[in-house]
Amino acid sequence: MTSPVKDKGVAKSLEAKLTTRPDANDLVDRNILKDDPSTALSPNLQAAKQALVFHQTQDKLQSRLERRPEKQNLFDRNILHDSKAAPQLLAAQECLERARLADSLGHKLERRPEPDDLVERGVLKGNPTDGHGTAAALQDAQAQLEKAMATDKLHHRLERRPEPSDLVERGVLKSDPTDEHGTAAALQDAQAQLEKAMATDKLHHKLERRPEPSDLVERGVLRGDPTDEHSTAAALQDAQAQLEKAMATDKLHHKLERRPEPSDLVERGVLRGDPTDEHSTAAALQDAQ
Numbered sequence: 001m002t003s004p005v006k007d008k009g010v011a012k013s014l015e016a017k018l019t020t021r022p023d024a025n026d027l028v029d030r031n032i033l034k035d036d037p038s039t040a041l042s043p044n045l046q047a048a049k050q051a052l053v054f055h056q057t058q059d060k061l062q063s064r065l066e067r068r069p070e071k072q073n074l075f076d077r078n079i080l081h082d083s084k085a086a087p088q089l090l091a092a093q094e095c096l097e098r099a100r101l102a103d104s105l106g107h108k109l110e111r112r113p114e115p116d117d118l119v120e121r122g123v124l125k126g127n128p129t130d131g132h133g134t135a136a137a138l139q140d141a142q143a144q145l146e147k148a149m150a151t152d153k154l155h156h157r158l159e160r161r162p163e164p165s166d167l168v169e170r171g172v173l174k175s176d177p178t179d180e181h182g183t184a185a186a187l188q189d190a191q192a193q194l195e196k197a198m199a200t201d202k203l204h205h206k207l208e209r210r211p212e213p214s215d216l217v218e219r220g221v222l223r224g225d226p227t228d229e230h231s232t233a234a235a236l237q238d239a240q241a242q243l244e245k246a247m248a249t250d251k252l253h254h255k256l257e258r259r260p261e262p263s264d265l266v267e268r269g270v271l272r273g274d275p276t277d278e279h280s281t282a283a284a285l286q287d288a289q
Helices: 004-020 024-029 043-067 071-076 087-111 115-120 136-160 164-169 185-209 213-218 234-258 262-267 283-288
Strands: none
Touching: none
């Protein structure tokens, strides 16, 4: 049989523990209790509720596992690293790689061109560091507008471009590319190259057989030897030839104006009969007599 003093000590100890015990809500938050005892359900309903929550969590986990990316996809996105190194070494390797990339980026930033250089090269439309420059949004809008205008202009030109048959008639194309019986483009190019080579070879042969300038001068084709630095320039030669021709034509006109009439020649005995008179004896018969 316990003594009253000992019972009082146990009671005080129990009372102290009861005052420091956590609330039911704390136990629920710490997942020690499933529900608040003040609103607790019957054991059967609690079991059913727990089973339902378990199945919902299981289903949710299964759905996420089905949608998780493949391992190779994680490698491609640089989330996983294809390395067999220990985790501690892998972390150090990542830090080293990050430092190397940062250093490389720093060097590239130091060597990047100035905004003025990019404006001169047409990369930027305006200097972003200049307070008077066009804002980035306006630059983009301007670039889009210019692109749309260029596209529209190209469409109009494509609408007005000639038909293949017209290009064939004008000798631009060798055959109609839309004609299935036409020569293929590769064969057309080969044919054109062959014709060009033949024409070049023919021209070379003609150039080899052409007469010397001195021969042309002797035959009166050229006025002067173009290879002679003391000779008259080609433009002056043409002008001189035109002048001589005009002078000769004028001289001939004057002589024709002053020539005697056929009747005067008949009186002077130069002609036997007037060639303009249809009743006179033909000049050819008179000469024959």
